[in-house]
Amino acid sequence: MLRKLLTNGHIRCARRFSSSKAIPELTKDRYNVKRGEYSLLTDGHMAFFMNLLGQNRVINDPSECESYNIDWIKNVRGQSRCILKPRTTEEVSKILEFCNENKLAVCPQGGNTGLVGGSVPVFDEIVISTALMNQIESIDEISGVIVCQAGCILENIDQQIGEKGLMVPLDLGAKGSCHIGGNVSTNAGGLRLLRYGNLHGSVLGVEAVKANGEILDCLSTLKKDNTGYHLKHLFIGSEGSLGVVTKVAIQCPTKPKAINMAFLGVESFDSVLTTFRRCKNELGEILSSFELIDALSLDVVTGHYKMQSPIPQFPFYILIETHGSCNEHDEEKLNRFLESAMGDGVVLDGTATNQPSKMKQLWELRESITQGLLMDGYVFKYDLSIPIKEFYAIVDVMNEKIGKDAVRICGYGHIGDSNIHLNLSFKEYSKEMHNKIEPFVYEYTSSLKGSVSAEHGIGFRKSKYVHYSKSPAAINLMQDIKRMMDPNKILNPYKVLPESS
Incomplete structure (x- = not known):
């Protein structure tokens, strides 16, 4: 019999930064990464940032920097000693121009809710936080188009435009803390992609700042604009590696x-x-x-x-x-x-x-x-697109391969768009288990003609596995675009693409 109401009982949602108190190893040590040839931060650099933003928007106290250096699932950890909090596109422009001239690596960061290490430093990159860029600039109730700064929290946008009878065409479990700029930069999918599509269709325009500080205004609010190349798509899903998204224009459906x-x-x-x-x-x-x-x-x-x-x-x-x-x-x-x-x-x-x-x-x-899986211990999380008929087979395959060693191997996700979230939890991190799981999980996904990243991006943790989903020619073209737009490679280094030979 169909139950018309839920059984009695209180259900609570426990969304916290992490269930574990442990600080993860430094990324450079766990993953044996070599630092790029970037300048080291000096007092002169800090003086420039202080003069531009003021002392209150430059964080250099080690204890205050810690939360910006660690991802929320506590898998990766950087060593940044400088967190910048601009309020305007012009300030982002001046920061990047200065960093490019001085060859200082930067890491753009929104709500830091990512799962692939894309939003935290690997070494000592300067973090550019969009937390103070949180203004909705316009809401067109007739067309349903909104324009907002990149640091707007997804849930806050949805609440504000909800008063106008609109809704954001994106819903995530992290909506209470993730930033729309980060959502766009990772091409986040979410719970209702089946109905409303992905951000490549919903985002009408972006404003972004290039590595050299040049502001690129592609902030169209038109549903149709076939004037030349669609440059906005360079920034949707590129995870801050080609430019820092500062504003977005989004087509919002009626609530x-x-x-x-x-x-x-x-x-x-x-x-x-x-x-x-x-x-x-x-x-x-x-x-x-x-x-x-x-x-x-x-x-x-x-x-x-x-x-x-x-x-x-x-x-x-x-x-x-x-x-x-x-x-x-x-x-x-x-x-x-x-x-x-x-x-x-x-x-x-x-x-x-x-x-x-x-x-x-x-x-x-x-x-x-x-969030609850983190209470098992250490979790290897995989966000995969797999043809729908084989959607769940990977759970059975991983159970057969390492099930006896794991606390839990489980799968959940979006059947509507063939996106499974595979999770393998252990009492603690083990390099031996890591090597058993990777690259096998990506090889298996590739054998089914799936994608190694469905909606969480590539970030740091998947950059060397892109070849399982993209051809050498495609990877070479992406590297060519990166070299052209960011010749000094200051934008979110060690992320998204494998190192070019």
Whole structure:
């Protein structure tokens, strides 16, 4: 029987910086990286930054610098002794011009919520934090286009434009702390890409500062603009390696008047695929999310956080969300779909709701997995695009390869766009386990014609594995573009691309 309401019980979302107190090894030591030929920071350099920004926006106290040097999952750690906090594009321009002339490496940083080490220094790069660049400059209620600075927090944007009847076409578990500039720079995907597409389609324009300090104004607010090359796409997904994004123009859809959700239990991955195919056929235009959670992923939040699942235990769970304009119509379609799927025995149990508080509880079950896994110990996290029929096979393969040594091997993610989040947790980091997992996990992904990075970017941790997804010619062209736009290689070095030969 379909459950119409969640079972009683309080579900809490525990989003913290990290569950572990341990400070990770320095990146240079764990990964044996050689420092590039960059200048060392001097008192003269610091005097320039102090004069430009003032003492309050230049951080050089080691204890205050620490949080900017460590990623939130505590996997990588740099040694920056200078954190700069500009407020304007012009200040970013002057910083980069100076750094380029003096060959000082820089690391752009937003909310520091990345999972691949792209937003923290590897050595002593100067961190340019966008935290104070947090203004929404315009909201066009007719076209739905907003223009904002790169440091705006995703959730804050969504709340402000929500008052105008709009929504950001991007929703992430880290929305309370991630910056829109970082989202654009990594081409973040999120929970509703199935409905609203990726940022290459939603971002109409960007303003970015090149390595030499030149401001590039591609801040178009037009849906159609076929004037020459689409230069904005150089910065969407390039992770600050070609320029620092300072402003973005985003096409925002109308906020849905009707939202419905269902949380279902099924026996096998084949049943997940059958349910997805049925969802697309029967829910069509209102389907906004289709998320997979396996049993061990749900166990993370029911075990570590004592959250309560609304249905009994199953090997796989499915979270479905619909967005529409007529609740009576959407609820009827969803109920008809659920009755049919359960009547055929494909879906074994489930709950459906359109109450905001209960929908929030369902999303917290899904969104708390990433953080909860850190409580297992050390976690190797992989964000992969794999053809949908083989979506879950990699979990079984890794279980067979190293299952006896792991605390947990689990998979969850976005079935709607073939993006699985594979997680392998251990009591502590081990170089031996690292070598067993990598590069095998990328070789296997490549053998299925998948992508080594679906939505989290390449960052530092995947730069040497790009060749598993891109041809030598494509990598050479990307390196040519990098050399042209950043000849001194000061922008986010050691990231995104392998070192050119």
